[in-house]
Amino acid sequence: MSDQGRxxxxxxxxxxxxxxxxxxxxYVDRYATDGYGEPRTVLDAIKLAGKVQDLSVVDLNWPFPPGGISTAEVRDALAEEGLRPIAVTPExxxxxxxxxxxTNPDPAVRREAIDLVAASAEVGRELGVDYVKLWPGQDGYDYPFQADYTDLWEKSVGAVRELAQRFPDMRFAIEYxxxxPRNRMVFSSxxxxxxxxxxxxxxNVGVLLDFGHSLYGGETPAEAARMAINRNKLFAIDVNDNFRGWDDDMVVGSVHLMETFEFFFALHDADWTGVWQLDQFPFREDPVEAARTxxxxxxxxHxxxxxLDREELASAQGxxxxxxxxxxxxxxxxxxLAESETD
Incomplete structure (x- = not known):
């Protein structure tokens, strides 16, 4: 088959x-606690995002950093930059x-966490987002014998179920x-x-598959995507890269080029049509240029x-x-890749 035919x-x-x-x-880390770069509010970040050609949608932390910023202010800033809010991520x-x-052992703190997510869902409704992203980073344990694993599971499942039932018109995507920050997280794979x-x-609950988390967890991201898609549960993706030993959030394709291509092949082959979304942390790089890259x-x-010759590939895989x-x-x-350098 010719290239044109393909x-x-x-x-x-x-x-x-x-x-x-x-x-x-x-960004900050435990060494540069004063941060890399000047302090920025969410409104500053939106202005920078607007400088990235071909960037159409953004996922927003909530409450909006550093606090005291209204939903109306964020909506206006997004409109000015031609961006659409796709999700809110409650902190x-x-x-x-x-x-x-x-999973907090204190019922009052546990209720506070659930209510915070519920409040973010209300903000998401106002903004017209596609989903609320749940990243329960503190839900898990650190030591043997520290927790009752069944209790952690039931609290996690019950909290998300409660939120999904409370907001039947909203989708919730769990980022595993x-x-x-915990040594072991409840939603770990x-x-x-x-x-x-x-x-x-x-x-109305599904998976947000972070490519780097999948690598870091010893998965094959393309296989993980297939598992979620086959159950109609792949609600969203975040893409980045790392060296598998940590969640480095490096620029897409900078380390695992072939595995990233296979990941996008898996999505395309299954007719998955969601947003291709960056989750990169450019600590020392220019954020606009990192996004463009x-x-x-x-x-x-794409x-x-x-x-890609699908017939030839199917034959080889067979x-x-x-x-x-x-x-x-x-x-x-x-x-x-060669052609992209001349565009």
């Missing part, structure tokens, strides 16, 4: 590209919830992660998260999907011929 077979619809608004924030993973949000969603018995790479992946399959994928990917 291109005509594939969809030419460009994906929508997005980013977490924190991509444009000021129930801060020091206040050090012993857990949904193996660890950090795609399989555990899907099992928890099954236990919830609600339709990430989107440029994702656009190359182009490579058009160049034989489990690893070398042939790699050769076919590399031929499409390297051509697209």
């Amino acid at each position: 291109i005509e077979m594939q969809s030419t619809v460009e994906p929508t590209y997005g980013a977490g608004i924190w991509h444009f924030a000021t 129930f993973y801060t020091g206040r919830f050090a012993k857990g949000g949904f 992660k193996p660890r950090e 795609v399989a555990r998260t899907l099992l928890a969603i099954e236990d919830m018995g609600v339709e 990430g989107i440029r790479t994702m656009r190359a992946f 182009r490579a999907l058009a160049y 034989r489990q011929d690893a070398l042939a399959a790699q050769r076919i994928a590399k031929r499409a990917l390297y051509r697209a």
